[in-house]
Amino acid sequence: MPQALNLMKESPSQTAGPYVHIGCTPNLMGIGGIYDTDLGSGPLYGEKAKGERITVAGKIIDGSGTPLKDALIEIWQADAAGLYNSPSETRGSADPAFSGWARCATDLETGQYTFRTIKPGRVPFPDGRPQAPHITFWIVARGINIGLHTRLYFGDEEAANAEDPVLARIEHKVRVPTLIAHRDGDTYTFDVHLQGEHETVFFDI
């Protein structure tokens, strides 16, 4: 017998369920006095953060075309210089006035989510090629058994998107537009389709 690898198994995921807000955005749900504020609420940037202020907004849409009103979205992104505010970032120090992470519950009436952030810089792919600016999305909700990872790319970054190594991996080019947010003023609209003709590309990363 060879030696055992002794690796453990990742804990199985379970749905966040309909009451994820109690744990993750309790103040929003009227459960006040436990936490001062809901973690990850408000803009990702402080007053002194570098970069262009933008709004990212949209809906998470199910296979019947109905927006999810009980989803929770988290985003993670680099700062304006393309650096992550994380101990695992070894290329330099990220902008201390920019957290890079936020959390938003979709609106209980409309299903809309909104993030106020800055436009990220470019981050290298493992082989050194620059990726196009992007924001990582992680989506959980009742009926979603394991969190869904996807990415938002920016519609006004056509040249960068054209050479992005991740977008290039998408075999069916007709699906690339599912990851592109469209700009109107300072707002990028990014709807995520869980199913159907316009199903968003989700990642196993």
Place this chain on the structure above:
Amino acid sequence: MDNKSPETGAFFPRDRAWQPPAYTPPYKTSVLRSPQKALLSLNNTLSEITGPVFGHDLIGELDNDLIHNFAKAGESAIGERIIVHGRVLDERGKGVSGALVEVWQANAGGRYRHKNESYLAPLDPNFGGCGRVITDDDGAYRFRTIKPGPYPWPNGVNDWRPSHIHFSIFGHGFAQRLITQMYFEGDPLIWKCPIVGTIPEKSAIEQLIAPLDLANTIPMDARAYKFDIVLRGRRSTLFENRMEGN
């Protein structure tokens, strides 16, 4: 390398056969909310290897005490007093320090404090239902709460959720992000639940069942349950391919 040195390797690929698939018809809500096309598999980039960290200064004094963090002064939540403790590990068996663990649950009668909740069991005025804690240098955490009650839910006409506590865990990289649920040893409802049943393997389900831990029980006060959580492990970066010029 100790736990405090940041690691930068890619995470092990997720074992999708161990995890629940997206489309699980006995859990009806999944039917219209499950992606149907193949996921795009990618080796991690910096966008997944990195992740936010939360400092211990985030945590308030009662954040890990659900019995008291919503209760009026001098009062406490009604129910079976329990301590839930364990470690956040990665697949290599290493403790994950500084991991943020957020929990939420129903009260002792199985009622959630939520606008969309309509179960006839009463709210407990002294129970909010959420708590959070950050793991220590060994990855250990603990919180105090009451044992949540089972509750009926609209799926089949007579489906009941086993007693459970929801867990949200942040490790060191965004690719480790995980939400799961803890169940209690001996609960017969575990094996009848369509949400539990989304997990294909029995041994994987058992990984979510916390045993009674009498050794750590506080006599005349609170029973203990032990619940370890495993996040994805990551490769050593020693022999990683380097970018040109590095």
